Amino acid sequence: MDARSEFDGTTVMGANDDLRLSGEKGFSSSPSGNSKGKIPTPEADAAAPPALVPFVNTIEYLDQHRPFFVRCHEDGLIPALEKLNAQIIAAGHPPLLSKMSPMDFGREISPGQIGLINRAGWPELLTRPGKYAGFPFRNWWARRFEGRQGVSDAVIQFQGLTCVQVSQNQAAVVSDPQNQIFVIRSGGFVALALQGSYDVLAVVDQTHLQTAIKDNMTGQVLGHMQEVHMSSALGRGDKAKHQDYVVATFLNIPANNCAILQRGDELQQIPAGQHVITNPNVTYRALFTRGECQIEMPAKDIMTKDQVPVSLTIYLKWQLEEPLKLTGHGYVSPYDALRDKSQSILTQIVAHLEYASMVKSRTLGPEMEEHPGDSTAFLDSLRARAMDDLHLAALEYGIVLKDLAVIDRKFKGEIAATMDHLTRRALEAQVEAANVDRENSNRVKKQEGELQVAQVQARQRQTIADGDAYTVVAKAKADAQASAIAAEAKAQSIRIQAAAEADAIKMKARAVAEIEDAFAREVELKRLEIQRVAAFGNKAVFVPASEPGMGSNMSNAMTMGMAAGMGRDIRPS
Incomplete structure (x- = not known):
């Protein structure tokens, strides 16, 4: 039963809801919250009145037939003006679109613009781009050029002609010649009012409404609302008073929220989305969150x-x-x-x-x-x-x-104050005792920690000492082994050298002994004597050792003389 806009699918609660359904009793309430609700009472169950139609429109305003009213479809404004012009000519009125052709000079109409001409109070439009001359005078005798307007402008109002075009997020609130309020969204219309006028009261941005509705307790934003007013004059002349009346209410309800509307004794729950109320019998009651x-x-x-x-x-x-x-x-x-x-x-x-x-x-x-x-x-x-x-x-x-x-x-009270004081003192005592226990526990833990640190340090020093001792022992063993190896090598080399010298002497002596020539023997003996004198000095006295006793006595005498001379040399002066 919801009346949906042809373009954007938002719900409209319009002024066409005053029709009554006859022959129906009771009401139904949908769990989804889109059908109308009613306060359940025992009297209502006993004798239910005829049910009312749903709060939303069952008849679209733009679908109703009205003279000189054409909707704008996807083809735009100019085709709609041509259709309206055909209706006006068929009704016997002067044409809306001018028959003048563009020239090479005159007032210029750019592409995307229309020219506005006041023809003795009748609107006339120049829709073709170009230049339009100001003569012959018969063309402008009863005409006056009123300026230019963009073809894509949201609202064009001129001499009873009204053109409205809105985008997807916009909504235009319009009052017709009978003062009925309707809303245009994501579309538009062109209309010529011969009696009365089409007044565009406001163009509303449906996604950014002015007033935020908050929960007074939680501060949560439940939705947004914006009211559109129409000014009416009471009285005439200088004594007339102008008052503003609410003619449309826009609601933007977030997801998981809902709104409650009221018409008489009936209540209606509407879900999240974009809604507009134009029926004066329907009033906004409250916004709620379902979370x-x-x-x-x-x-x-x-x-x-x-x-x-x-x-x-x-x-x-x-x-x-x-x-x-x-x-x-x-x-x-x-x-x-x-x-x-x-x-x-x-x-x-x-x-x-x-x-x-x-x-x-x-x-x-x-x-x-x-x-x-x-x-x-x-x-x-x-x-x-x-x-x-x-x-x-x-x-x-x-x-x-x-x-x-x-x-x-x-x-x-006094009893409560006394008990609170006693309770506070008891809690303070418990807190102090707990603090003392905690401090003692902290001290014990601190000392235990210091003991553990000392033990670790002692083990560390012992490990270092063991390592140093092992290093010293290993070094001593290595030095001893190296000395033994060096001494053995030196002794071996000495033995080898001595054996080699002995072999050389033996070979040399053997060679000398094998000499048979007497002269050669004499020469060799002289050479040995020369080497002996060179070795011991020219002052040395050589004693033959042919006799055993004599040789030993001479040796002892020479030894004692040498010792006496050495003692004299080292005696302090």
Whole structure:
């Protein structure tokens, strides 16, 4: 039943909704929210009146036949003007399009422009580009050139002629000669009003409406809205008063949101999208979000069973499933409905509890962890009763309660102040004890850490000493082995050298002994004597050792003389 625009498919709630359907009883409500809704009452179930047509248009305004009214299609403005010109000529009126032909001089009409001529109050257009002369005078006797206008301009109004062309995101609000309001989107029309006029009230950007609608509690933007006004004069002459009236309301609803409209006793839920309301019988009621919401709500002071006032702050998380039910109960926000119900349920629960049962005992461990005590009657009652009762109550308003929790509670009065003071002192003592335990534990851990560091350092020094000792021992062994090898090599070389010299001497002696010539023997003996004298000096006395006793005596005498001479040389002077 939705009336959709031919171009962009957005929903229009227009002034053609006043028709009634006869012979139908009751109403149907679509789960998708696109069909109309109604507040369910026992009286309505007993005797349901004839159902009204849906809130949206069932008859497109542009589809209705009107004289001298032509829609602009994909071919543009000029073909629409030609069709309108044919209708005007067929009705016996002067042509709308001028028959003048362009010339080489005169007023110039560029491509993409049309010329406007006032022909004795009748509009006349120059649609062909070129230059148009100002003579012969019979052509301009009753005509006056009024300027040029772009063919692609959104609005052209001249001498009763109205041309409207809008793009995809634009919407033009127009008032016809009968003061009926209609909306043009992603298209256009050309019309000539002989009685009255087509007034273009506004051209609206549907994607950027002026007013943002926010939730007063959560601050969430629920959608955008813009109202279009029409000025009307009351009275005549200088005493006339001009007042503005709302003739169209544009709504831009984001995804997962919806709006509620009202017509009489009926309610209509419209989904997300771009919508416009032009029917004065249809009014905007509220905007809602279908997503999850959460808020911290302070409750009013509640008296316990022993007359101790307590102030609670609760956490609520909910999701609105059926906005029609909530609006039918007169609420414009789910928060208002939950606030009233939660206050009533909490009052009933707290009124049956005593102050002692609501105090939550707390103990602090060494690690500053909070451990709940056994006195949890209040929380148990809240989970067992308040959550269930509030969930059932919220379903009556179309709300699904997701979570409920008490995040803060404050007791008031003298008893509460005294108990708070005692509780604070006990907590301070527990905190001090916990701090002392923590400091002792930190000291022990610090000393244990220092001990471990000392042990590690001792093991490190021992390892270094072991390494140094091993290095020294290895070096000593290597040096000893090297010395032994060097001594053995030196002794071996000496032995080899001595053996070689002995062999040489033997060979030489053997060679000398084999000499038979006496002269040669004498020469060799002289040569040996010369070498002996050269070796021992010319002062040496050589004693023959033919006799054993004499040789030894001489040797002893020479040794003692040599020793005496050496002693004299080293005696201090």
